[in-house]
Amino acid sequence: MSDPDEITEAEYLEQYRTRERPTYGRAEHTVDIALFTIRQGVFSLLLIRRGNHPYKGYWALPGGFVDVGDGESESGEGLDQAVYRELAEETGIKIFPGHLEQLRTYGDLGRDPRGRVFSTAYVALMPDIPSPAGGDDAAEAHFFPVADLGTDEGPALAFDHAAIIADAVERVRGKIEYEGRLAASFLTSPFTVPELRRVYEAVWGGPVHRSDFHRKVMSVKGFLVPTLTTKADTGGPEARLYRLGEGTTLHPPFQRHKMLLDKQGDRDS
Amino acid sequence: MSDPDEITEAEYLEQYRTRERPTYGRAEHTVDIALFTIRQGVFSLLLIRRGNHPYKGYWALPGGFVDVGDGESESGEGLDQAVYRELAEETGIKIFPGHLEQLRTYGDLGRDPRGRVFSTAYVALMPDIPSPAGGDDAAEAHFFPVADLGTDEGPALAFDHAAIIADAVERVRGKIEYEGRLAASFLTSPFTVPELRRVYEAVWGGPVHRSDFHRKVMSVKGFLVPTLTTKADTGGPEARLYRLGEGTTLHPPFQRHKMLLDKQGDRDS
DNA sequence: TTAATAGTGTCTCTCAGACAATATGCG
DNA sequence: CGCATATTGTCTGAGAGACACTATTAA
Numbered sequence: 001m002s003d004p005d006e007i008t009e010a011e012y013l014e015q016y017r018t019r020e021r022p023t024y025g026r027a028e029h030t031v032d033i034a035l036f037t038i039r040q041g042v043f044s045l046l047l048i049r050r051g052n053h054p055y056k057g058y059w060a061l062p063g064g065f066v067d068v069g070d071g072e073s074e075s076g077e078g079l080d081q082a083v084y085r086e087l088a089e090e091t092g093i094k095i096f097p098g099h100l101e102q103l104r105t106y107g108d109l110g111r112d113p114r115g116r117v118f119s120t121a122y123v124a125l126m127p128d129i130p131s132p133a134g135g136d137d138a139a140e141a142h143f144f145p146v147a148d149l150g151t152d153e154g155p156a157l158a159f160d161h162a163a164i165i166a167d168a169v170e171r172v173r174g175k176i177e178y179e180g181r182l183a184a185s186f187l188t189s190p191f192t193v194p195e196l197r198r199v200y201e202a203v204w205g206g207p208v209h210r211s212d213f214h215r216k217v218m219s220v221k222g223f224l225v226p227t228l229t230t231k232a233d234t235g236g237p238e239a240r241l242y243r244l245g246e247g248t249t250l251h252p253p254f255q256r257h258k259m260l261l262d263k264q265g266d267r268d269s
Numbered sequence: 270m271s272d273p274d275e276i277t278e279a280e281y282l283e284q285y286r287t288r289e290r291p292t293y294g295r296a297e298h299t300v301d302i303a304l305f306t307i308r309q310g311v312f313s314l315l316l317i318r319r320g321n322h323p324y325k326g327y328w329a330l331p332g333g334f335v336d337v338g339d340g341e342s343e344s345g346e347g348l349d350q351a352v353y354r355e356l357a358e359e360t361g362i363k364i365f366p367g368h369l370e371q372l373r374t375y376g377d378l379g380r381d382p383r384g385r386v387f388s389t390a391y392v393a394l395m396p397d398i399p400s401p402a403g404g405d406d407a408a409e410a411h412f413f414p415v416a417d418l419g420t421d422e423g424p425a426l427a428f429d430h431a432a433i434i435a436d437a438v439e440r441v442r443g444k445i446e447y448e449g450r451l452a453a454s455f456l457t458s459p460f461t462v463p464e465l466r467r468v469y470e471a472v473w474g475g476p477v478h479r480s481d482f483h484r485k486v487m488s489v490k491g492f493l494v495p496t497l498t499t500k501a502d503t504g505g506p507e508a509r510l511y512r513l514g515e516g517t518t519l520h521p522p523f524q525r526h527k528m529l530l531d532k533q534g535d536r537d538s
Numbered sequence: 539t540t541a542a543t544a545g546t547g548t549c550t551c552t553c554a555g556a557c558a559a560t561a562t563g564c565g
Numbered sequence: 566c567g568c569a570t571a572t573t574g575t576c577t578g579a580g581a582g583a584c585a586c587t588a589t590t591a592a
Contacts, residue, residue: 009322009382016383025293027337027345029376029387053278066376068296069386076296076385079376082524105374105500107335113278114285116337116345118298118387122373133321196572212555214572219553236570237562463544481582483545488580505543506589 017072027116031082032063034103035091035124037043042145043202045165047155048090048229049140054113055158057175061165062090062141063119083122091141097125099185103168111160121164123171147205173203178253180223184244190227192239193217200234204256216254222247286341296385299334303372303437304360304393307455311414312471314434316424317359318409323382324427330434331359331410332388352391360410366455367395374439380429390433392440395456416474442472444448446523449492453513459496461508462486472527477497485523491516 007015069075075116077085083100087093103121111117115206131158146169148154150162157165176183176199183199184191197213217224224242232238276284303429305317316328338344352369356362356485372390380386407510415438416421419431426434445452445468453460464506486493493511501507 008321009325013323013382026340027298027335029296029298053276054282056278066296071295073382073384073385076378078378078385079374102373104371105348107389109347112345112530113282113342115340115342118348118374118389120376126493157567172328209555211557211572211574212571216554230564233568234562235564235568237572239571323582461544478582479543480545480547480584501587503543504541504591508544508547527583 020109020205029066029068030094030119031066031079031086032061032119032121032164033083033086033124034121034165035087035126036146036168036172036186037126037128037143038199039128039143039146040204041202041207043197044090044143045146045149046141046143047157047160049142051140051159057146057156058158059155059161060158061161062086077263079120083124093126094124095252096124097129097130098124098168099182100124103171103224106160106164107159119159119164121168123168125172125182127186127188129188147176173256176200176203176254177256178191178250179218180220180247180250181244187245190209190229190241191232191243192234193224194234194239200254220247221248223250291401296387298335298337299332299386299388300335300355300356301330301390301433302352302389302393303330303390303434304356304395305415305437305441306395306397306412307457307468307471308397308412310467312353312416312472312474313412314436314438315360315410315412316420316426317412319427320409322387322522326425327427328411329427330390331355332431333359334377348389352393355491356393362395365393365395366395366398368451369393372433373442374430375433376428382464388428388433390437392437394441394451396455396457398457436454442525445472446470447519449486449489449516449519450513457512459498461500461503461510462493462507463503469523489516492519 008149013030027073035043037046045083046062048062050056050060052056055073064082065242067076067085068081069077076226079102080100084096098146101123103123103124105118105120107116107118109116144155149157149169183196183203186199186203192215194210196217197208197210200208200213223243225241225245230238278422284494302315304317306313311409315331317387319325319327319329326388336345336354348371349369352363354460356365370392372392374387374389376385381389383528384431388419390448393420413424418426418434419436441451452465455472456464462480464496465486466477466479469477493512494514496512498510498512499507
């Protein structure tokens with residue numbers, strides 16, 4: 001360890017930074033964002049029609065290359081930062097008002113014809129704010145019902161985005177079982193219990209027990225904090241409005257396969 | 270769309286591949302592996318002592334740069350492939366006998382002093398096979414008890430590996446609640462129910478109800494398939510040996526905070 | 539014999555599922 | 566009124582938590 005040829009870490013890094021680098025053999029890194037919302041009760045995903053090669057004319061998740069600056073350790077932007085920037089550029093969403101989390105990274109050979117491109121996918125959930133798609137880019141943006149994706153009804157998808165979307169949908173459907181905060185991120189606060197129930201119905205794609213859902217969601221202490229206001233225009237009695245409390249995890253979780261009714265129609269009606 | 274300047278995707282890609290590329294401003298991509306096992310009943314993580322700068326002498330997760338070939342789309346290796354290669358090179362594990370899954374990707378500025386380096390972390394679980402650490406590299410490899418990591422007892426960790434390890438530990442502790450297959454991947458098949466219980470005790474760090482665990486794990490249909498053999502040397506009666514069946518998800522899940530006893534000692538004794 | 543353990547049985551109490559009932563608002 | 570809905574209440578059955586018990590093996 002007392003090697004006379006020993007160099008310090010600072011010396012090593014100086015050598016590393018100024019080394020000869022090939023102009024090939026480097027990969028690129030992108031972020032892709034699966035942005036979900038609920039529009040008119042329909043669980044929907046934002047896609048952008050590509051205006052450039054490759055996959056020109058196909059629909060793709062919003063996203064793009066991560067700015068790595070000049071490659072120095074402290075230069076460029078982080079992954080989360082890239083996501084917020086791309087959201088602003090591609091969808092016009094300056095301040096993202098929902099939930100964002102990393103999904104996973106895709107790096108298979110051949111997933112991008114331009115070269116080796118790693119893509120870190122994110123899942124974003126937000127309420128349906130009436131100033132949606134179509135950002136600074138002239139690119140066409142559109143919300144598609146999740147149920148249509150992957151079917152003949154759905155759009156033609158670029159790259160491996162069909163697989164990413166499938167993973168993202170499953171992440172959302174699974175995680176709202178035990179993360180109540182996720183479901184609430186589809187709504188603007190304050191909201192009513194039936195509104196929250198309709199989030200689950202939209203995401204899971206079927207009716208959810210009405211009275212059981214109400215009792216279950218209210219039984220999680222600290223999850224919903226009542227406000228003094230109510231909301232009319234429900235087609236029934238005024239509904240109390242709640243905001244999110246601190247208790248975020250649902251113990252025990254909602255169970256998708258049990259909360260979902262097999263047949264159409266709430267038995268409660 | 271009938272632009273006369275329009276080029277085909279093939280033409281575009283040819284231009285893209287042969288473009289001028291800077292020798293700077295590119296990031297690199299690594300994989301890091303949090304390899305867990307249970308040794309003598311202790312939930313443990315494999316770390317490698319770094320023989321080179323940066324962080325020379327510190328302990329780090331096994332891993333390394335992903336081979337991206339010459340940067341062409343089909344050249345190099347995929348992420349999973351890189352993980353298996355690094356496992357072989359750094360730990361001598363040629364055929365990985367456990368469970369492997371992607372954790373998440375870390376890309377913060379400054380996380381690697383050499384430059385912008387994205388790292389996709391993996392979680393690996395395997396039984397304690399008695400031919401462990403110390404691979405082709407002369408590097409020192411060692412299993413550390415997870416409980417010691419992050420304390421003064423634990424090793425000094427390189428890069429942001431302390432944060433990665435914390436995420437990995439929480440992933441394992443959380444996921445074995447509802448993924449029985451994960452817990453079983455710490456064992457060699459066939460195994461007994463008490464052996465499986467000790468996996469939970471090791472990972473969660475406390476005693477688990479003995480009789481309740483037995484009843485619960487047996488009640489999940491298709492999870493454990495009995496063999497005709499038994500195992501002696503248990504300190505008690507011979508225990509039946511089981512192998513994993515098809516039913517992998519535990520519905521409803523084991524609940525860590527309920528299955529774990531608050532105090533030492535199984536009330537069952 | 540003693541101690542530790544594998545496996546089973548039993549009681550209780552919580553809670554999810556099922557469904558009824560009541561009150562409210564809209565056309 | 567008739568209908569859909571919000572919210573509360575009640576009954577029941579499944580199952581988790583708690584704990585006792587038996588059988589078996591090692592020291």
